[in-house]
Amino acid sequence: MKTTGTRSLVLLALLAAFLFGLVWFTGEFALDGGGWAMQAYNGHLKGGGQLSYAGQVLDRNGVVLAQSVDGQRQYPPDEATRRACLHVVGDSDGAISTGVQSLYRAELAGYNLFTGLAAPDGSSLGNDVRLTIDSRLQAAAYQALGGKNGAVAVYNYRTGEVLCLVSAPTFDPANVPGDLETNSAYEGAYLNRALSATYPPGSTFKVVTAAAAIERIPDLDARTFTCTGSAVINNNEITCDGVHGEIHFADGLAKSCNIVFAELAVELGADAMTETAEKMGFNRSFSIEGVDTKPSSYDVSGAEAHELAWSGIGQYTDLANPLHMMILMGAVANGGEAVQPYLVQEVSSPLGLPGKTGAGSAGPRLLDETTAARLEAYLRYTITSYYGDETFPGLEVCAKTGTAEVGGGKQPCGWIVGFSQREDLPLAFAVAVEEGGYGRSSALPVASAVLQAAAAG
Numbered sequence: 525m526k527t528t529g530t531r532s533l534v535l536l537a538l539l540a541a542f543l544f545g546l547v548w549f550t551g552e553f554a555l556d557g558g559g560w561a562m563q564a565y566n567g568h569l570k571g572g573g574q575l576s577y578a579g580q581v582l583d584r585n586g587v588v589l590a591q592s593v594d595g596q597r598q599y600p601p602d603e604a605t606r607r608a609c610l611h612v613v614g615d616s617d618g619a620i621s622t623g624v625q626s627l628y629r630a631e632l633a634g635y636n637l638f639t640g641l642a643a644p645d646g647s648s649l650g651n652d653v654r655l656t657i658d659s660r661l662q663a664a665a666y667q668a669l670g671g672k673n674g675a676v677a678v679y680n681y682r683t684g685e686v687l688c689l690v691s692a693p694t695f696d697p698a699n700v701p702g703d704l705e706t707n708s709a710y711e712g713a714y715l716n717r718a719l720s721a722t723y724p725p726g727s728t729f730k731v732v733t734a735a736a737a738i739e740r741i742p743d744l745d746a747r748t749f750t751c752t753g754s755a756v757i758n759n760n761e762i763t764c765d766g767v768h769g770e771i772h773f774a775d776g777l778a779k780s781c782n783i784v785f786a787e788l789a790v791e792l793g794a795d796a797m798t799e800t801a802e803k804m805g806f807n808r809s810f811s812i813e814g815v816d817t818k819p820s821s822y823d824v825s826g827a828e829a830h831e832l833a834w835s836g837i838g839q840y841t842d843l844a845n846p847l848h849m850m851i852l853m854g855a856v857a858n859g860g861e862a863v864q865p866y867l868v869q870e871v872s873s874p875l876g877l878p879g880k881t882g883a884g885s886a887g888p889r890l891l892d893e894t895t896a897a898r899l900e901a902y903l904r905y906t907i908t909s910y911y912g913d914e915t916f917p918g919l920e921v922c923a924k925t926g927t928a929e930v931g932g933g934k935q936p937c938g939w940i941v942g943f944s945q946r947e948d949l950p951l952a953f954a955v956a957v958e959e960g961g962y963g964r965s966s967a968l969p970v971a972s973a974v975l976q977a978a979a980a981g
């Protein structure tokens with residue numbers, strides 16, 4: 525009796541373990557089956573995991589950005605479009621992990637929980653993925669960069685649709701260069717810099733210092749600052765690009781006077797500066813299609829007064845991520861509330877079955893409503909009073925440029941961040957041009973070219 529009882533218990537335990545395993549496997553299969561099927565060692569995916577029989581990737585207007593023809597992945601006929609769209613669409617091998625061909629690999633290949641992968645019989649049964657981006661704007665941004673490296677990000681700050689997301693260096697996915705891994709010109713070419721890079725923000729960070737000042741200094745607009753071209757703080761010289769003399773805050777921002785913002789940062793103090801910077805999205809990442817952006821960073825813990833001063837003008841250890849700066853500008857335009865960006869408008873099956881539809885979601889509040897309204901007015905004044913509306917013809921732009929010292933004997937990183945106020949063109953943007961020199965001459969023309977292309981479309 526005793527033996528039988530023990531045997532029953534063992535059997536029962538084995539049965540329980542088996543059932544548990546079955547339930548666990550089924551759960552894992554349902555959750556991760558697509559990922560397993562997409563592994564490179566799956567023979568159904570020809571060419572080491574390439575998307576030989578997958579669905580199409582289309583832009584917002586139906587332009588085909590990637591498709592499979594006779595077992596080969598093909599890209600658009602225009603080389604500039606192929607290069608411009610590389611980081612959003614992704615390459616055939618999945619080396620660009622943040623590209624849609626990597627992120628939506630299972631959907632494109634037609635993986636389904638019940639039937640597995642569609643048989644690769646030459647006719648694609650994969651899903652098509654339609655993006656929010658406009659390939660015309662992609663090409664315009666790429667060409668405006670003029671061979672420089674950097675990042676361009678533009679989105680609709682009401683809906684969250686990303687219209688343009690370009691990163692350089694890039695390469696032609698239809699003719700992958702043989703020296704991609706060894707030629708330093710392609711260093712970091714797999715990285716989408718708009719999502720995964722940060723640069724010193726330079727004067728674009730003055731938007732943050734301005735917000736901190738707006739919220740804490742009641743008589744800000746009545747104040748007069750004095751710029752003699754330099755100021756000594758904590759026995760260190762802070763320099764300005766100009767000699768602005770007696771200057772009010774609005775002109776200090778428009779003319780990007782370093783002395784105004786260095787003095788404000790010191791007056792506000794490290795705690796207030798950090799509080800505002802973090803509220804505005806520094807020291808955290810944002811998510812787009814499940815990809816976390818590289819966090820912008822602001823850290824003045826232990827900074828001395830002159831270092832705090834430099835931090836207020838976007839130098840010291842400040843770093844900014846282009847996508848975050850775009851979202852931040854969208855928040856300024858939206859009364860302080862950010863809309864989260866997205867890239868995939870729709871995933872549709874070849875059988876006409878309904879698929880995923882993308883939508884922007886309300887993001888965090890990055891600014892108080894009154895702060896956002898005042899920032900918007902200052903940034904509009906920056907363009908009308910200083911750069912001139914002719915730099916963005918008919919586009920009603922609010923913006924701030926930056927020229928960020930990066931050290932190492934390199935030319936500064938040129939920046940512009942901003943947005944259009946036009947009701948029919950609610951676009952926010954961030955452009956960073958590596959070794960671009962002045963933001964006004966490197967990044968501003970890129971933003972203007974893309975917005976003009978958007979307005980013309």
Ligand SMILES: [Zn+2]
Nearest residue numbers: 751764768781
């Ligand atoms: Zn100055």
